[in-house]
Amino acid sequence: MKYPLRGVIPPMVTPLLENLQLDVESLEKLIMHLLNGGVHGIFLLGTNGEGPSLDYEVRKQLITESCRIIAGRVPVLVGITDTSFSAVIEMAEHAKKEGADYLVLAPPYYFPISQSEMVEYLEKIIPQVELPVIVYDIPVCTKLHLSLETIKSAKEMGAFGVKDSSGDLGALYTLIDAFKNEQFSIIAGAELFMSDVLMHGGHGVVAGGANIFPKLFVELYEASINKDFDSITLLRQQVLQLQNEIYEIDDSPTKSIRAIKSALSLMDICSDHMVPPLSGFCPEKKKILEQRLKQFAI
Amino acid sequence: MKYPLRGVIPPMVTPLLENLQLDVESLEKLIMHLLNGGVHGIFLLGTNGEGPSLDYEVRKQLITESCRIIAGRVPVLVGITDTSFSAVIEMAEHAKKEGADYLVLAPPYYFPISQSEMVEYLEKIIPQVELPVIVYDIPVCTKLHLSLETIKSAKEMGAFGVKDSSGDLGALYTLIDAFKNEQFSIIAGAELFMSDVLMHGGHGVVAGGANIFPKLFVELYEASINKDFDSITLLRQQVLQLQNEIYEIDDSPTKSIRAIKSALSLMDICSDHMVPPLSGFCPEKKKILEQRLKQFAI
Amino acid sequence: MKYPLRGVIPPMVTPLLENLQLDVESLEKLIMHLLNGGVHGIFLLGTNGEGPSLDYEVRKQLITESCRIIAGRVPVLVGITDTSFSAVIEMAEHAKKEGADYLVLAPPYYFPISQSEMVEYLEKIIPQVELPVIVYDIPVCTKLHLSLETIKSAKEMGAFGVKDSSGDLGALYTLIDAFKNEQFSIIAGAELFMSDVLMHGGHGVVAGGANIFPKLFVELYEASINKDFDSITLLRQQVLQLQNEIYEIDDSPTKSIRAIKSALSLMDICSDHMVPPLSGFCPEKKKILEQRLKQFAI
Amino acid sequence: MKYPLRGVIPPMVTPLLENLQLDVESLEKLIMHLLNGGVHGIFLLGTNGEGPSLDYEVRKQLITESCRIIAGRVPVLVGITDTSFSAVIEMAEHAKKEGADYLVLAPPYYFPISQSEMVEYLEKIIPQVELPVIVYDIPVCTKLHLSLETIKSAKEMGAFGVKDSSGDLGALYTLIDAFKNEQFSIIAGAELFMSDVLMHGGHGVVAGGANIFPKLFVELYEASINKDFDSITLLRQQVLQLQNEIYEIDDSPTKSIRAIKSALSLMDICSDHMVPPLSGFCPEKKKILEQRLKQFAI
Numbered sequence A, B, C, D: 001m002k003y004p005l006r007g008v009i010p011p012m013v014t015p016l017l018e019n020l021q022l023d024v025e026s027l028e029k030l031i032m033h034l035l036n037g038g039v040h041g042i043f044l045l046g047t048n049g050e051g052p053s054l055d056y057e058v059r060k061q062l063i064t065e066s067c068r069i070i071a072g073r074v075p076v077l078v079g080i081t082d083t084s085f086s087a088v089i090e091m092a093e094h095a096k097k098e099g100a101d102y103l104v105l106a107p108p109y110y111f112p113i114s115q116s117e118m119v120e121y122l123e124k125i126i127p128q129v130e131l132p133v134i135v136y137d138i139p140v141c142t143k144l145h146l147s148l149e150t151i152k153s154a155k156e157m158g159a160f161g162v163k164d165s166s167g168d169l170g171a172l173y174t175l176i177d178a179f180k181n182e183q184f185s186i187i188a189g190a191e192l193f194m195s196d197v198l199m200h201g202g203h204g205v206v207a208g209g210a211n212i213f214p215k216l217f218v219e220l221y222e223a224s225i226n227k228d229f230d231s232i233t234l235l236r237q238q239v240l241q242l243q244n245e246i247y248e249i250d251d252s253p254t255k256s257i258r259a260i261k262s263a264l265s266l267m268d269i270c271s272d273h274m275v276p277p278l279s280g281f282c283p284e285k286k287k288i289l290e291q292r293l294k295q296f297a298i
Helices: A024-036 A056-070 A085-098 A115-123 A148-157 A169-178 A194-199 A214-225 A229-246 A255-266 A283-294 B024-036 B056-070 B085-098 B115-123 B148-156 B169-178 B194-199 B214-225 B229-246 B255-266 B283-294 C024-036 C056-070 C085-098 C115-123 C148-157 C169-178 C194-199 C214-225 C229-246 C255-266 C283-294 D024-036 D056-070 D085-098 D115-123 D148-156 D169-178 D194-199 D214-225 D229-246 D255-266 D283-294
Strands: A042-044 A076-079 A102-105 A133-137 A161-164 A185-188 B042-044 B076-079 B102-105 B133-137 B161-164 B185-188 C042-044 C076-079 C102-105 C133-137 C161-164 C185-188 D042-044 D076-079 D102-105 D133-137 D161-164 D185-188
Touching (some): A024 A056, A024 A214, A042 A056, A056 A076, A056 A085, A076 A085, A085 A102, A115 A148, A148 A169, A169 A185, A194 A214, A194 A229, A214 A229, A229 A283, A229 D169, B024 B056, B024 B214, B056 B076, B056 B085, B076 B085, B085 B102, B115 B148, B133 B148, B148 B169, B161 B169, B169 B185, B169 B194, B169 C229, B185 B194, B194 B214, B229 B255, C024 C056, C024 C214, C042 C056, C056 C076, C056 C085, C076 C085, C085 C102, C115 C148, C133 C148, C148 C169, C161 C169, C169 C194, C185 C194, C214 C229, C229 C283, D024 D056, D024 D214, D042 D056, D056 D076, D056 D085, D076 D085, D085 D102, D115 D148, D148 D169, D161 D169, D169 D185, D169 D194, D185 D194, D194 D214, D194 D229, D214 D229, D229 D283, D255 D283
Parallel strands (some): A042 A076, A076 A102, A102 A133, A133 A161, A161 A185, B042 B076, B076 B102, B102 B133, B133 B161, B161 B185, C042 C076, C076 C102, C102 C133, C133 C161, C161 C185, D076 D102, D133 D161, D161 D185
16 A cells, blocks of 8 residues: 555546536646645545546546546545446556546446345455555445445455445444444545544545535544644534535535535636536526635634 | 337346356247247346346346347347446447336436426436437335336336336326326336235236246236236135245345246246346245145146 | 115214313204215214314213214214324223214324234224224324234234225225125225226225215215216216315315315304314415305215 | 533433332432432433333422422433423423422423424423523424424513433534533533533533443543543543443443343342333343443543
């Protein structure tokens, strides 16, 4: 492993042209924005990256170009989750070939499946792919909340960590406790609980908001691992502001994802073209977003 | 439209070789089994067909080969549902080119979306594709239960009908009532309510069990539209037996899908190779299945 | 048993004065309205009767007065469901003393409980009370959907039947099939599926709408058991109209219950005073209700 | 108000005799156990106290005796939640008469209701009762997750605080933020998140486990408000042990409540008689519990 997996790892938004092809120029800008903010890794093709919506050629090109631009400065994580089994394997091979560092794998998200079916599924993938796998728990999209037993099985097969976007903080604390004496990265998805999770033993965060304000999240990460509670209080207040003001402009179930891409377009980093069924904000909401973004003391 | 969309339309299982490539020989056997049973249409790449799990080349080959074998004897419906927007369009074009008759489209199933986002999504597809579209309501897989308003919007955009696998019979009856004076096919997915739905004005059924016993379902269809209640009672009893004995051998959420493919393998029609995360029954369960299948008076 | 349990059994609304005491005069009017409509039984203190909201003295008085007014003309069912264990027993004893015929018992509805805890609970009640018990499945209120095994256990303890308001028609058909050769009343709560359920072997219906239009439901019951499909089609259309026009005026989760009591007040049968958290319609909605009621060809 | 509402407030278990009458002797022992542990208040008739299951006379006697025993040493909170509207008012009056300090009120838990119906309901209670009201959010029992708007409305009517047992830590953090500049007590129900909530501005905790180990929770409270992170880490580890070892012996939805009363019986504080549908542990589980309790370094 080139890098230990820790820290702030933004689930990178995918910059697109109007024809939904990859916008390589904006990709460079976005990656530089994140690296300049001090992030510790970059996660491609996740939920915020609209991974499952993208054309397969765009997905591959994104991996290729991102690995080229990042050039080993931070680890690259690639989401390979797919309902098509052969597409999972193919994307894993492409990621390996282009020099990515980790694969991120959630349950295939069409059929409702049981924990034991998920374990059997992981057995067909984790030992076969060449990069270390992070299992990804995101039941709001996949319908399956991975149990502790399933995650333990994944570890036995060679998984390197878990990314928890379950929204179930009790389960996350149980995870941290269960693996506290082992080499297993616990990465949390919830921005608002970030400092809590890091103070109690979590290793990192995949925070969508770090696409907009990478430095805010990196500073909060530093404050949390240093248990600098005064800084935590100040920085966490801005994360709360992000949640309550930026992510609540729209009322769609993907309101935060849409807000983040719209914010990046207002910041001239990339356009807010999104693949259906998602879309950027309408002009009215974009105006509200613009005003609210200005109020951030960052 | 070559054929009015009515009757029994099996959501055809996809015959696979051990390497998960298409088994064309078994495909011929299965299609002949269905046509000999008198089915009124065949639905490719649905939930029972493991559509979202298949390799994209296998999906295309399945369409091509099935259209060739069916050769216009019954209408061919093709599931084009995908989370990748470009893959939806590409599969629609392939289906048109190969001579299929209808497209079947459910919500993209990764992101949770709202009704209005679904309407916007349909607007980007229904007017653009060249074959008539049946919208597909299957919340247990897609997380979105299409509202009456969404289905009415789909009709205004040119949708030709709806396939309801919502499990919500109240909503289905409301659908039938809402479209009773219009040209709009109401196709139900629930086998056990099939006669009820047909007697109250529904047009057809997509019954997974018709893969095993096409004739049973065709006879129940005839009895239902003729309001021959004595026959309904007898035939419905066998559908109930299918539900309670065949579909309850396993306890997986996809127990009926797995049972159907395993039954077809016991009937020497096709193997029970399935794409992960699904799989055929273990030998013990297959034995139970074999014994129970023998007790059908068909 | 004085009467076999079959037919249309309205879950009777509880007529109240403004001070939420029992309105005995209106109770007489309402009971006569139901008996004149030909109903086969009357169910007191159910969900439509606001049973769990009422003052305990009002509940007892309702039982006493209703038994007196009904005077054995049809069987009287009394809902005894409560979270307080001693209150269940006390209400069962009162019902027995006043001459009621059946007790209706749902899970205690505060704690979430398992099927096995429900079985243990029934063991502490069914053998102890003196009247025959109908178990009541209404998960939308109680959070527990009774399994077939739980209902079979209830039967073994002496339960006389089940009232299914689960909304799960598949489970209801499985129930009918499971008990088809036994003495066990299957009573359905869903108005729209009433004819389906009766034609497939169900014994009766607890239809809230029968408070308003008892004769409509009695005629639909007759048509259903006679398999007179032309009459079914006509009458069922009115039930559908009730669902789509009367029960959809409000958007509260208890919209049908509120509509039924408001309709009875417009029909001068009883006031629409309801116990908090429910309430009758506001004047605007009452006006809409009045206009829509006029359009019923009854 | 005699006392500001802060700190550790156990939701006190209700000691019962075998005949389910109040065990006054054990009540004294339990209250002394809690007061000796340093708790800052005592909450009667909550979920852990089996409030909704108890006989009404037992509820009243519990209030009377507890107020007598506590004798003003800490504030007494009384759960008045009921589905019967008149019972809510009656219990509120009894609590006032006997000298209790606060009332705790959750949604009436039979009917599913909307936020606006809950607001109307609160309007009929909060201004009418004489003691300050804490609104109680416990959707796993009541089916309604109180919205921020509903809680704000409650505050405007005079509510004094909120007890959050929603399990939704994001919502709880939003609550804390929304009321940070106002006089409004935010009391959390989740034991595992206790230190997080207190460090981020919450005022107190209603921790079921404080029935067993009041001192543990009081020390964790002190450490949290003092931001003594080393102590937090040590003490929190024991709360985690409580969660993972004591609350996971049974698999019932009320496993923690049953474990707590069984533990108190092993500690000779009160019996584990519980009102149906709950019950104490069987001898096998009690043995496991006994062994696990011994491993606590308290």
